[in-house]
Amino acid sequence: QVQLVESGGGLVQTGGSLRLSCAASGRTFSSYAMGWFRQTPGKRRELVAGIDRRGVTVYIDPVKGRFTISRDNAKNSVYLQMDDLKPEDTALYFCNGEMQSGTSDPRTWYRGNYWGQGTQVTVSS
Numbered sequence: 001q002v003q004l005v006e007s008g009g010g011l012v013q014t015g016g017s018l019r020l021s022c023a024a025s026g027r028t029f030s031s032y033a034m035g036w037f038r039q040t041p042g043k044r045r046e047l048v049a050g051i052d053r054r055g056v057t058v059y060i061d062p063v064k065g066r067f068t069i070s071r072d073n074a075k076n077s078v079y080l081q082m083d084d085l086k087p088e089d090t091a092l093y094f095c096n097g098e099m100q101s102g103t104s105d106p107r108t109w110y111r112g113n114y115w116g117q118g119t120q121v122t123v124s125s
């Protein structure tokens with residue numbers, strides 16, 4: 001059984017930091033891109049950051065310079081360091097495995113088959 005388990009969410013003030021972790025089991029994702037998505041009520045789930053199997057990264061414009069995605073293939077894990085958090089970053093964050101990577105434009109990356117359960121990030125103003 002394939003599982004992606006996120007952790008690290010929480011409540012933080014504007015300007016604060018959080019580090020999200022996603023640990024995968026049941027399947028090795030080192031040959032695939034992985035990513036972090038977020039979703040708020042009434043809105044579509046959107047890609048926040050992606051990392052391909054070589055470590056090439058992509059970010060949506062609102063998080064560039066503030067968020068950093070990384071991976072540790074030995075641990076079958078992917079991380080999202082979030083700095084200078086803003087209230088608009090408040091969302092449920094999901095890890096996604098087996099993504100299809102594209103160009104430097106996040107819109108060319110496609111979500112994969114495996115999702116975690118999500119971890120809530122709340123940024124207070």
